[in-house]
Amino acid sequence: MADTIPILHVENMTKRYGDKEVLKDASLSINKGELKVLIGPSGGGKSTFLQCINFLIKPDQGRIWLDGEEIFRSRKKEINRYRQKVGMIFQDFNLFDHLTALHNVQIALVQVKGMSRSQARDTAILELDRVGLTNYMHQYPAELSGGQKQRVSIARALAMDPEILLLDEPTSALDPELISEVLDVIRYVRSDGMTMIMSTHQIGFASEMADEFVFLENGSIVETGPPATILSQAQHARTREFCAKISELYGNTFG
Amino acid sequence: MRGLWVSIKLIIPSTLFGLAIGIVIGAMRVYGNYGIKKIASGYALVFRGFPLVVQLFIWYFGLPYIGIYLSPFVAAVLGFSLCSGAYHSEYVRGAFLSVKTGQMMAARALGFSKIKMVVFVTLPQAFRRALPGCGNEVIYLIKYSSLAYMITCIELTGEGKIIASDTFRYTETFIVIGAIYLVLASIASWLLHRLEYRLQLPGFEQYT
Numbered sequence: 001m002a003d004t005i006p007i008l009h010v011e012n013m014t015k016r017y018g019d020k021e022v023l024k025d026a027s028l029s030i031n032k033g034e035l036k037v038l039i040g041p042s043g044g045g046k047s048t049f050l051q052c053i054n055f056l057i058k059p060d061q062g063r064i065w066l067d068g069e070e071i072f073r074s075r076k077k078e079i080n081r082y083r084q085k086v087g088m089i090f091q092d093f094n095l096f097d098h099l100t101a102l103h104n105v106q107i108a109l110v111q112v113k114g115m116s117r118s119q120a121r122d123t124a125i126l127e128l129d130r131v132g133l134t135n136y137m138h139q140y141p142a143e144l145s146g147g148q149k150q151r152v153s154i155a156r157a158l159a160m161d162p163e164i165l166l167l168d169e170p171t172s173a174l175d176p177e178l179i180s181e182v183l184d185v186i187r188y189v190r191s192d193g194m195t196m197i198m199s200t201h202q203i204g205f206a207s208e209m210a211d212e213f214v215f216l217e218n219g220s221i222v223e224t225g226p227p228a229t230i231l232s233q234a235q236h237a238r239t240r241e242f243c244a245k246i247s248e249l250y251g252n253t254f255g
Numbered sequence: 256m257r258g259l260w261v262s263i264k265l266i267i268p269s270t271l272f273g274l275a276i277g278i279v280i281g282a283m284r285v286y287g288n289y290g291i292k293k294i295a296s297g298y299a300l301v302f303r304g305f306p307l308v309v310q311l312f313i314w315y316f317g318l319p320y321i322g323i324y325l326s327p328f329v330a331a332v333l334g335f336s337l338c339s340g341a342y343h344s345e346y347v348r349g350a351f352l353s354v355k356t357g358q359m360m361a362a363r364a365l366g367f368s369k370i371k372m373v374v375f376v377t378l379p380q381a382f383r384r385a386l387p388g389c390g391n392e393v394i395y396l397i398k399y400s401s402l403a404y405m406i407t408c409i410e411l412t413g414e415g416k417i418i419a420s421d422t423f424r425y426t427e428t429f430i431v432i433g434a435i436y437l438v439l440a441s442i443a444s445w446l447l448h449r450l451e452y453r454l455q456l457p458g459f460e461q462y463t
Contacts, residue, residue: 056360076368084366094361097458098379108365111375142458153361160365 005068007032007195008086008164013052013062015219023048023059023219030164030197035190037206037227038199040216041242046199047091049216050166053197054086055079066163084112087157089167093149095141101128101152102137105159113160127155131185147178151185158189165189167198203243203250207231215239258414259435265331265400265410266439270393272336277343277389278382282373284344285351295344302341308402310334315406327408331400339396346388350381383451383459390447397439411435 006029015023023045030036038046051057053064055073064071071082095104102124109120128137131151141149150170157165170186171179183205190196190209200206206213207227215223215230223230223239231247234240283295302310315330325333354377362372404413415432419425 051360054364056364080366080368083364086364088361088364090357090361092357094355094357096358096361096376096380097355098383098456107375108362108367111371112366140457142456156361156365 006030006065007067008053008197009065010053011063011065013049013059015048015052015057015059021219023052026062026216026219026221028197028214028221030195032195033193034211035196035198035209036212036214037210038197038214038216039201039203039206039230039242039246040222044217045219046216047168048219050088050168050197050199053166054083054088056088080112084160085163087160087162087165089150089153089157089165089170091169092173093141093146093153095149095152095156097141100138100140101133101144101148101155104141104152105156108156109159123159124155127159128152130158130188131155132181145178146174147181150174150182154182154185154189158194164195164197167196167200169199169201171200171202201246201250203231203246215242217242256411256414258409258411261328261403261408261410261414262400262412262439265328265335265403265408266397269332269335269339269396269400272332273339273392273396274343274389276336276340277347277392278378280340280344281347281351281381281385282378284348286369286373299341299344302338303345307334307338307399308405310338311402311406327403327406330406331403331408335396335400335403339392342392342395343385343389346385346392347381349388350383350385351377353384354380380459383454383456386447386451386454390444390451393443393447394440397443398436401436 008028008030010026010028013023013026014021026045026049028036038049040046048057052059052062058073066082066085071078073079095101096107099107102121105124105127106117106120109115109123110117113120115123125134125137128134131154133148133151133155136144136148141152144152154170167186171182174182179202183202186196186198187209198206210227212224213227213230214221215234215236217238223234223236225234230239231243234243280295280298283291284299287295311331311334314325314334315327318325318330358376358380359372362376363369367376400410401412403410404416409417411432415428419428422428
């Protein structure tokens with residue numbers, strides 16, 4: 001690719017709660033169309049890292065560039081504009097409970113992007129169709145299954161037309177039977193060329209899709225590399241140990 | 256029954272202004288920065304702490320000392336709205352706190368400003384949850400509107416007092432006055448239930 005500037009570049013992200021450093025000097029660069037997967041034990045800093053990337057958590061240190069332009073978090077308007085370009089999917093969906101699926105997708109288009117109501121509605125219908133929920137668009141979150149809720153939340157993020165999508169354990173709160181419908185949607189979004197950073201324990205799925213694995217433990221990036229390398233010939237003993245355990249649990253396409 | 260009409264004219268605007276003040280103060284108490292929170296909490300403390308009659312006296316008899324003259328009616332509506340707002344703010348605050356934080360994160364992640372997040376995401380949910388409590392406050396307001404006669408705004412109770420002292424039929428007069436308040440409160444309560452029912456959504460059921 002001629003495009004040599006990474007779409008998103010994160011440098012030396014650090015977050016402390018009191019004395020505890022939950023994220024230490026984490027850096028990451030991702031090019032357009034890539035998928036990077038954060039793996040590692042729970043509490044290792046994956047969520048914190050993702051939430052620092054769109055400033056939902058204010059990092060103590062760290063700089064971020066989107067399309068080569070640095071984002072200054074002291075400017076609130078700039079952050080709100082930046083967040084429109086960085087979609088986020090949460091583990092527990094976080095749909096707006098008082099709105100139907102359609103309005104969940106539509107509301108930010110109208111209130112944040114300033115689209116007209118009818119245009120926003122058309123976009124929302126299109127996005128819900130893409131995640132296969134046309135028949136559910138008038139349902140409220142309380143009437144949807146976990147898998148359907150997560151698909152609505154993906155549609156809501158994609159409707160904003162983001163440059164990059166952050167996914168924070170998108171399938172961890174789902175019943176086993178509902179995981180595949182969400183993974184199918186993620187696979188489809190990926191094939192559409194969306195740039196993504198995802199944290200997950202679905203190691204089999206991740207190794208089939210990811211360009212790179214990033215192993216995080218105790219707030220530090222221990223190791224990065226292509227999935228096959230990380231899974232079978234990781235440099236660090238700790239990475240090998242984690243991968244062996246998690247492959248046993250969730251299956252591993254590399255055997 | 257001119258007094259009844261005055262009472263209704265006191266109650267309706269006081270309810271609406273009170274609710275509006277309650278929502279704004281409640282939101283400030285939950286989402287404001289340190290200074291705003293302190294100001295809003297101070298407001299609630301003072302207006303819930305001062306006896307309502309004293310507040311009315313201050314607005315009606317006190318303000319003229321600094322050159323502000325209010326009619327009895329305006330002073331009463333002002334006093335009721337400010338006091339009612341302080342109580343509403345407490346119900347609204349509790350309701351705001353019950354909205355799951357994840358939804359606020361989702362709103363911020365989509366690029367909502369804090370104010371838009373409150374208006375479009377948390378307020379519609381909080382309002383539904385606050386409604387039973389706020390309704391209670393509205394019922395109170397109907398009855399404490401009777402204090403308006405203390406500042407010479409002759410409403411239902413004031414008129415009753417005049418009739419009673421003219422005829423010396425205190426018992427009969429005040430039983431009738433009390434019954435009229437009961438009817439007003441019943442109508443309000445019915446309307447509030449209707450409103451709760453109208454606003455009911457899947458996931459926000461009040462009646463199960």
